[in-house]
Amino acid sequence: MDExxxxxxxxxxxxxxxxxxxxxxxxxxxxxxxxxxxxxxxRSFETALKECGIEGAIAxxxxxxxxxxxxxxxxxxxxxxxxxxxxx
Numbered sequence: 001m002d003e004x005x006x007x008x009x010x011x012x013x014x015x016x017x018x019x020x021x022x023x024x025x026x027x028x029x030x031x032x033x034x035x036x037x038x039x040x041x042x043r044s045f046e047t048a049l050k051e052c053g054i055e056g057a058i059a060x061x062x063x064x065x066x067x068x069x070x071x072x073x074x075x076x077x078x079x080x081x082x083x084x085x086x087x088x
Contacts, residue, residue, distance in 0.1 A: 022070050027077055046059070
């Protein structure tokens with residue numbers, strides 16, 4: 001794998017941080033209300049990307065992977081018993 005440029009490293013760190021913050025915020029909601037928030041989060045990201053002039057396949061790929069990351073982290077925390085999920 002090629003090494004990341006400083007700009008790419010910064011963008012990756014920002015994305016990981018956003019995924020973690022959003023997942024933690026979603027976990028503060030009752031479990032039955034979480035799924036309804038994912039489309040709102042995605043639309044918020046879409047708007048921000050468009051405002052930055054990022055559209056098309058690159059934006060779609062970033063959105064898809066970011067949303068998968070958020071949903072996966074929430075699911076992982078729930079499965080581990082966090083936020084009233086799973087059986088720790």
